[in-house]
Every structure is written in structure tokens, then in C-alpha cells.
Ligand code: HEM
């Protein structure tokens with residue numbers, strides 16, 4: 240049995256940070272800690288932007304071109320999975336790849352709509368003052384709707400991961416330590432580069448938003 244590293248440290252750290260931050264963003268908005276909502280938004284936004292860039296310039300296993308496959312591949316993956324013949328690969332499987340992209344897209348929409356959102360009292364995104372109040376209100380409503388869609392997709396995401404676990408495939412362990420057994424080694428880029436890029440982008444967004 241050969242252990243192969245498939246997820247670099249940026250992919251792993253950014254995933255688990257995103258999970259914590261989405262919960263924190265919900266909590267800060269619900270409880271009215273809007274200063275913290277706007278501070279943490281810079282960090283979450285930076286992670287999402289960097290992860291999207293990483294999908295073009297990062298490790299092979301993280302590249303959209305490596306894991307996004309057509310509908311035939313998705314159907315055949317689901318069929319193999321149900322029949323128990325599924326062979327693990329060195330990146331996302333054909334269905335999980337689309338889930339990853341959808342989750343990132345929703346996070347990007349959430350971030351962008353937040354920039355125009357306002358609580359109509361003290362706190363607004365940095366672009367809210369540049370648009371009409373009608374537009375800003377619509378963006379705020381969109382911000383709430385996208386969050387609900389995001390939560391629904393996260394539920395599907397977690398249920399799917401539990402189903403893989405039931406079939407004996409532990410996706411969570413690989414997302415924690417980075418290793419999977421008996422797959423071809425992907426070309427990895429040092430995750431430190433992604434972490435530094437995310438920190439620089441977070442600092443810039445922080446200065447702009449706050
Ligand atoms: C990127 C991830 C983000 C998440 C997950 C998130 C999540 C949320 C949630 C759950 C709410 C409460 C919506 C409701 O009332 O039901 C909210 C409200 C709000 N968010 Fe965000 N947000 C994000 C980014 C941002 C950003 C980047 C900004 C601005 C820079 C922002 C500004 C606001 C404002 C001003 C409100 C208050 C709207 C109101 O009072 O109705 N958010 N956000």
C-alpha cells in the first residue's frame with residue numbers, strides 16, 4: 240500500500256478555515272456583531288479568491304481543469320459508486336468536483352453581494368454608498384438568499400461525504416492529513432505560496448472594507 244500526498248497545505252487549511260468562517264459569518268450577522276462580520280469577511284473573501292486562483296495556478300489536484308468533467312463522467316461515477324466499484328483518484332471525483340466549484344461560486348457571490356449590502360443603520364459594505372439605496376437593498380436581500388442556498392448545498396456536501404464513508408471511502412481523513420492510498424502522485428505546488436497569497440489579499444481587503 241502506497242501513501243500519496245494529494246492535497247497541499249493551502250487546500251486543507253483553507254477548507255477548514257472556510258468552514259469555521261462561514262459559521263462565524265452567520266453568527267456575527269445574527270447576533271449583530273457587524274464589526275466582526277466585516278473583519279472576518281476580509282479573511283473569508285481572501286481565501287475564496289486565492290482558492291479560485293489556485294484552481295488555475297496551484298497544485299494539479301486543485302486545478303479545475305483536472306477535476307471538472309462532463310455529464311457522462313458524472314453519471315458513470317455515480318453508477319460506479321452505487322455499485323461499489325469506485326476507484327479513488329488523486330483529486331475530486333467527477334461529482335465532488337462540481338460540488339466544490341458550486342460551493343466556491345456561492346461563497347464568491349456571498350462575498351460580492353456583501354460588498355453592496357447594508358443594515359441601513361451603522362454598517363455597510365464598501366460599495367453600498369456608490370449605488371442607489373434600491374440596489375443596496377436588493378443586494379442585501381440577495382446576500383440573505385445566497386446564504387440559504389449555500390447552507391442547503393453544504394448539507395448535501397456533508398451528506399455525500401457521509402455516504403462515501405459508509406461505502407468505506409474516508410474523504411475527511413485525506414482533507415485533514417492530505418494523503419490517499421494507491422493513486423498516482425499529482426504535481427503539488429507548495430501550499431505556503433497559497434497561504435502567503437491569501438494573507439496578502441486578506442490584508443488588502445481588510446484595509447478596504449473596514
Ligand atoms: C463571504 C461570506 C459572507 C457570509 C457567509 C455572510 C453571511 C451573512 C449572513 C448569514 C447575514 C444575515 C442575513 C440575514 O439577515 O438573514 C449577513 C448580513 C450582512 N452581511 Fe454578510 N456575509 C458574508 C460577507 C459579507 C461581506 C463581504 C460584507 C461587506 C463587506 C457583508 C455585509 C453584511 C451586511 C451589511 C449584513 C446586514 C444586512 C442586514 O442587516 O440585513 N457580508 N451576512
Ligand code: HEM
Nearest residue numbers: 250257258261331332335339342343393397400410411414
Ligand atoms: C461551510 C461549510 C463548508 C464549505 C463552504 C465547504 C466547502 C468545500 C469546498 C469548496 C471543497 C473543495 C475543496 C478544494 O478543492 O479546495 C470541499 C471539499 C471537501 N469538504 Fe467541505 N465544506 C464545508 C463543510 C464541510 C464539512 C462540515 C466537512 C466534514 C464533514 C467537509 C468535508 C469536505 C471534504 C472531505 C472535502 C474533499 C472532498 C473530496 O475528496 O473530493 N466540508 N468543501
